[in-house]
Amino acid sequence: MDPDARNGWTLATHDGAVELRGPGDAPGRGLRADWRELRLPGGPSALRGQPLGRAVGSAARTAIDATAGLGFDAFAMAAMGLQVLAVERNEWVLRLLQQAHGWAMGDPRLGQIAARITMKAAEATAVLAATEPVDVVLLDPMFPARRKPDAKPPKAMQALAAVVGADEDAGALLAAALRVARQRVVVKRPVHAEPLGGLKPDWSIHGKVLRLDVLRGRGQDIDG
Numbered sequence: 256m257d258p259d260a261r262n263g264w265t266l267a268t269h270d271g272a273v274e275l276r277g278p279g280d281a282p283g284r285g286l287r288a289d290w291r292e293l294r295l296p297g298g299p300s301a302l303r304g305q306p307l308g309r310a311v312g313s314a315a316r317t318a319i320d321a322t323a324g325l326g327f328d329a330f331a332m333a334a335m336g337l338q339v340l341a342v343e344r345n346e347w348v349l350r351l352l353q354q355a356h357g358w359a360m361g362d363p364r365l366g367q368i369a370a371r372i373t374m375k376a377a378e379a380t381a382v383l384a385a386t387e388p389v390d391v392v393l394l395d396p397m398f399p400a401r402r403k404p405d406a407k408p409p410k411a412m413q414a415l416a417a418v419v420g421a422d423e424d425a426g427a428l429l430a431a432a433l434r435v436a437r438q439r440v441v442v443k444r445p446v447h448a449e450p451l452g453g454l455k456p457d458w459s460i461h462g463k464v465l466r467l468d469v470l471r472g473r474g475q476d477i478d479g
């Protein structure tokens with residue numbers, strides 16, 4: 256057993272690419288994040304009409320993704336034209352995130368989008384406490400354990416659950432996010448979960464599996 260394994264998952268390299276390898280995964284079969292595999296039907300602007308785009312709002316120009324993970328939401332916001340600071344505290348997840356960013360920067364189709372994303376290895380509550388206001392803060396902490404443990408989550412979620420665990424401190428993140436967001440805080444939740452921190456959202460967008468709770472931000476510009 257690899258002493259660096261976390262719940263049986265390890266960070267490994269295959270053919271020059273970093274991957275999170277689960278129990279039984281052969282080399283090359285581990286989890287990678289690759290934004291180049293994303294399909295953007297209708298082009299990036301169509302994302303504005305999708306649930307995340309509607310939750311973020313058409314006036315948003317700057318965002319902090321305080322729980323960047325594999326960066327798919329950060330990438331979606333950047334594709335909508337926002338400047339995004341993507342904050343991730345888990346060093347293994349960060350390696351996958353940085354790799355995805357590097358690949359996208361080298362892709363002629365995605366380079367301009369990826370260039371709008373800055374990544375930060377940090378605890379997001381500290382970043383939010385020290386930063387100037389931004390238009391939107393997105394929170395997508397690890398979801399609470401499933402009610403039906405027999406239903407197998409997708410590989411990315413299995414990997415993150417194993418190496419990150421539950422983000423028990425996400426309530427504190429919400430308080431910090433509300434102070435920093437000028438326009439909105441968007442919180443991604445399982446559709447039937449309680450609102451984060453017990454704080455009632457101003458409105459929500461319901462999907463089959465996920466819900467986006469939107470709270471009005473309280474952040475003010477220094478001169479505003």
Ligand SMILES: C[S@@+](CC[C@H](N)C(=O)[O-])C[C@H]1O[C@@H](n2cnc3c(N)ncnc32)[C@H](O)[C@@H]1O
Pocket residue numbers: 321322323324325326327328329342343344345348377378379380395396397398415419422428
């Ligand atoms: C469910 S994943 C986010 C997935 C992401 N939205 C995406 O599109 O790939 C949650 C991530 O947030 C990170 N995270 C949770 N709380 C954090 C905090 N306070 N500061 C920094 N990162 C945090 C976890 O380490 C984990 O990688």
